[in-house]
Amino acid sequence: MIHTYQIITAFMGSLGFSILFNIKGRKIGYAAFGGMLAWVIYLLGGLWLSGEMMQYFISSIIVTFYSEICARIEKTPATTFLTAAIIPLVPGRALYYTMSYAINGRFGDFAEYGSYTVSIAVAIAAGIMVASSLSRVFFALRSYEFRHHSM
Amino acid sequence: MLTKELLSYILDIGEQMLVSGAEVNRVEDSISRICKAYDARRVDVFTITSSIVVSIQLKSGNTLTQTRRILKYSTDFDKLDGLNNLSYYVCKHTPEAEYIRNEIEQIGITRLYDWVVQYLVYGMIAGSFTIFYGGDLNDVAVSAAIGMILKFAITFIQRVDKNVFFVNILCSFVVGILVFLLVRIGIGHSFDKIAIGNIMLLIPGLALTNSIRDIISGDTIAGLLRLSEAILIALSISFGFGLVSVFVGGMVK
Numbered sequence: 001m002i003h004t005y006q007i008i009t010a011f012m013g014s015l016g017f018s019i020l021f022n023i024k025g026r027k028i029g030y031a032a033f034g035g036m037l038a039w040v041i042y043l044l045g046g047l048w049l050s051g052e053m054m055q056y057f058i059s060s061i062i063v064t065f066y067s068e069i070c071a072r073i074e075k076t077p078a079t080t081f082l083t084a085a086i087i088p089l090v091p092g093r094a095l096y097y098t099m100s101y102a103i104n105g106r107f108g109d110f111a112e113y114g115s116y117t118v119s120i121a122v123a124i125a126a127g128i129m130v131a132s133s134l135s136r137v138f139f140a141l142r143s144y145e146f147r148h149h150s151m
Numbered sequence: 152m153l154t155k156e157l158l159s160y161i162l163d164i165g166e167q168m169l170v171s172g173a174e175v176n177r178v179e180d181s182i183s184r185i186c187k188a189y190d191a192r193r194v195d196v197f198t199i200t201s202s203i204v205v206s207i208q209l210k211s212g213n214t215l216t217q218t219r220r221i222l223k224y225s226t227d228f229d230k231l232d233g234l235n236n237l238s239y240y241v242c243k244h245t246p247e248a249e250y251i252r253n254e255i256e257q258i259g260i261t262r263l264y265d266w267v268v269q270y271l272v273y274g275m276i277a278g279s280f281t282i283f284y285g286g287d288l289n290d291v292a293v294s295a296a297i298g299m300i301l302k303f304a305i306t307f308i309q310r311v312d313k314n315v316f317f318v319n320i321l322c323s324f325v326v327g328i329l330v331f332l333l334v335r336i337g338i339g340h341s342f343d344k345i346a347i348g349n350i351m352l353l354i355p356g357l358a359l360t361n362s363i364r365d366i367i368s369g370d371t372i373a374g375l376l377r378l379s380e381a382i383l384i385a386l387s388i389s390f391g392f393g394l395v396s397v398f399v400g401g402m403v404k
């Protein structure tokens with residue numbers, strides 16, 4: 001049940017951020033759906049991938065591809081969709097626990113959670129890097145005119 | 152024909168793009184393409200997060216150089232979309248300087264969402280992420296209310312001082328104190344879930360995403376600058392929460 005709630009709230013969270021980033025019109029729908037997609041892929045990944053970091057990695061790869069494709073459809077920079085859609089993956093909870101352990105002087109837990117937070121951030125970053133580089137190559141091969149407009 | 156005036160408008164386009172959330176690569180690319188479209192012999196653009204330098208060599212042999220210092224960012228993807236289309240149009244049709252100025256003015260009239268919508272959205276995001284991380288109904292109500300107060304706090308504090316770190320420290324302090332009080336009274340149930348919902352509003356997601364995209368496209372300096380800014384913002388959020396524990400003595404329940 002918690003997963004259903006999470007998927008719905010991931011959608012709402014991304015929707016909220018797309019409004020804060022002043023995305024207009026049909027693009028809001030794409031961005032919010034991207035946020036939902038990110039979390040669905042993350043949860044599905046849990047079924048066959050070992051390790052949480054791989055889930056974050058795969059999920060951010062797919063979301064980046066998704067935003068690159070949306071960017072081509074809507075003829076607008078990919079950052080527009082990526083920024084809003086990546087939000088549910090951002091390690092807010094891990095960051096919070098890291099700092100609360102630091103404040104309370106529980107240094108063992110702090111070190112553990114700190115490295116956990118950093119590895120999530122690195123996993124997401126690596127996913128974005130891989131997917132962006134691949135889609136650069138892919139779209140560059142497709143056509144020069146397209147490439148100029150939206151990369 | 153490239154004149155000083157025209158170059159200044161071209162720089163305006165680049166500056167506005169960077170401010171509203173474009174990657175460095177896109178800014179440099181747009182500026183150099185536009186200048187090439189106006190028959191510059193050679194264009195050198197250097198952009199980092201806080202400044203743009205353009206130097207162009209004209210066919211006549213003269214050199215023009217202009218610089219912009221960027222102090223303030225405000226994410227606005229609608230504006231970025233408009234500027235992106237404008238730069239595409241300018242490359243294709245090379246209009247007069249006057250036309251570009253008018254277009255930039257048109258795009259500059261920001262069509263932000265209504266302030267009521269913005270407050271509601273802050274509440275919605277904070278509430279959503281409280282459910283997302285497993286809060287119950289009371290937590291959601293408290294979190295949404297604090298989200299709206301946070302929006303008020305951000306608006307107010309930005310009027311005093313625009314420094315990002317200062318704003319983040321104070322805002323997370325306000326959030327921490329409010330969450331602590333409401334949980335102590337008994338309206339909210341779990342301190343951590345409400346706090347996390349509101350932290351999601353302050354987290355530098357855009358800076359992180361853009362810094363990675365900058366690094367991939369080869370602008371390592373700009374990427375690292377943005378990355379360190381993101382890390383500093385994350386740190387200042389924790390300083391704000393740390394400040395709360397100074398006042399109330401210990402924060403995790």
